[in-house]
Amino acid sequence: MLDEKTAKRIQTIVPILNENQKRIYLAAEAESLGRGGISQISQVLGVSRNTIAAGIKEIAGAVVRAPSGRIRKEGGGRKAIEETQPGITEALESLVSQSSYGDPESPLRWTTKSLRNLSDALRGKGFTVSFSKTRQMLNDLGYSLQLNQKMLQVGKPHPDRDGQFRHISETAKAFLSEGLPVISIDCKKKELVGNFRNQGAEYAKSGQPVKVLDHDFPLPELGKVAPYGVYDMARFAVNSVRQWWDEMGMARYPAASKLYITADGGGSNGSRNRLWKTELQELANETGLQFHVSHFPPGTSKWNKIEHRMFSCISKNWRGRPAETLMVIISLVESTTTEAGLKVKCGLDRNVYETGIKVSEEELERINISRDDFHGEWNYCISPSETFA
Numbered sequence: 001m002l003d004e005k006t007a008k009r010i011q012t013i014v015p016i017l018n019e020n021q022k023r024i025y026l027a028a029e030a031e032s033l034g035r036g037g038i039s040q041i042s043q044v045l046g047v048s049r050n051t052i053a054a055g056i057k058e059i060a061g062a063v064v065r066a067p068s069g070r071i072r073k074e075g076g077g078r079k080a081i082e083e084t085q086p087g088i089t090e091a092l093e094s095l096v097s098q099s100s101y102g103d104p105e106s107p108l109r110w111t112t113k114s115l116r117n118l119s120d121a122l123r124g125k126g127f128t129v130s131f132s133k134t135r136q137m138l139n140d141l142g143y144s145l146q147l148n149q150k151m152l153q154v155g156k157p158h159p160d161r162d163g164q165f166r167h168i169s170e171t172a173k174a175f176l177s178e179g180l181p182v183i184s185i186d187c188k189k190k191e192l193v194g195n196f197r198n199q200g201a202e203y204a205k206s207g208q209p210v211k212v213l214d215h216d217f218p219l220p221e222l223g224k225v226a227p228y229g230v231y232d233m234a235r236f237a238v239n240s241v242r243q244w245w246d247e248m249g250m251a252r253y254p255a256a257s258k259l260y261i262t263a264d265g266g267g268s269n270g271s272r273n274r275l276w277k278t279e280l281q282e283l284a285n286e287t288g289l290q291f292h293v294s295h296f297p298p299g300t301s302k303w304n305k306i307e308h309r310m311f312s313c314i315s316k317n318w319r320g321r322p323a324e325t326l327m328v329i330i331s332l333v334e335s336t337t338t339e340a341g342l343k344v345k346c347g348l349d350r351n352v353y354e355t356g357i358k359v360s361e362e363e364l365e366r367i368n369i370s371r372d373d374f375h376g377e378w379n380y381c382i383s384p385s386e387t388f389a
Contacts, residue, residue: 002033002040014045027055081133088127092137095121160375161297167374168262168294175292181249181259185237234275235353238283243347245287258290258381265295265378274359277382281367284384295378 002010010029014022026045030037030052038056042049082089095118115131115138122129129137158164172182241261249259280291333346368386372379 002044007044010041010045023051023055024058026052027059031056031059081129081137085127085129088122088129089137089141091122091125091127092118092134093141096138096143157299158297161300164294164297164375164378167379171260171292171294172262175260179253180256181253183241183244183249183259183261185240185261185263234273235279236349237276238279239349239351242283242286243349245289247347248345256289258292260292260294262294262296265298265300274364275357277367277369278359278363280382281385284368284382288384290381290383292381293379297378
């Protein structure tokens with residue numbers, strides 16, 4: 001028979017075990033007792049001999065598995081910080097979203113604020129959090145440590161640079177909260193069309209790479225394309241907005257009377273470009289829409305947050321594939337998707353755009369433009385003209 005100490009130990013432990021653990025534990029105790037151990041355990045605890053024998057077979061066959069159920073009691077353990085402090089995740093995201101940047105070709109996001117500063121800011125909002133917990137929350141939100149990259153401006157930054165980005169952020173939030181569209185227009189490099197080498201690699205049979213031309217001279221019959229956005233003509237830029245509205249925007253925002261556009265401060269859609277404004281006036285007259293426009297401050301053309309999250313995905317989808325024809329390019333861009341739900345619609349603009357167009361002072365004065373109090377040269381609204389109305 002079992003000695004008193006052994007029996008007491010077994011009777012103390014068994015009640016807190018689940019069935020799998022109980023079977024294995026009693027089998028181990030029976031084996032430690034040697035010959036007759038199964039019978040002794042069975043008699044003392046009233047457990048079936050077959051159950052103990054099955055446990056011994058599991059041990060001998062190395063098929064013992066960790067239980068899949070919970071270890072702690074339901075509701076046991078430390079509570080998640082979001083449960084004890086509702087809204088803390090949204091508060092952190094709000095703090096870093098207006099100060100987060102990244103390589104335009106990288107899917108990573110990072111924050112320019114230190115962990116301790118972010119923790120202090122959260123405490124200032126009434127939350128209790130350590131900087132180590134802030135780091136964990138940032139990781140969960142998809143942020144990483146800051147990388148060295150081309151973010152420093154050449155020359156002295158404009159004193160209202162940060163203020164303009166806050167203005168853009170607040171205006172975009174206001175439009176979105178009213179169910180109104182917010183779009184971004186950007187200028188990117190041109191790409192050669194033809195069987196030219198493209199950076200990156202794709203899977204192919206070993207020793208059978210795609211063969212391309214040995215020199216990257218433009219082919220006159222194919223030319224170049226701007227795959228990531230409008231490039232260097234204001235009419236082209238505005239027509240891109242027109243196509244977006246006709247093909248996507250009108251259906252998605254049928255009740256919209258205005259939309260918000262963010263754009264670079266220079267180039268074809270720059271804040272000083274006269275043709276950009278006259279063409280936008282024409283589009284306002286056509287659609288009856290008000291176009292609210294905000295330009296990025298000088299030296300910040302690489303800070304466009306929307307393009308950061310799209311162009312890297314297009315580049316990855318394109319890598320290693322020669323842009324042999326226009327239809328190949330459209331297919332590569334339009335087939336770009338992400339797990340987050342990104343979808344890209346790409347189209348070919350076959351219009352011929354005249355360059356070198358001059359806008360007179362008289363034409364400029366006919367634009368129905370109202371400028372914001374805060375940097376009206378960067379922030380303005382173009383409405384349908386009175387003659388159109």
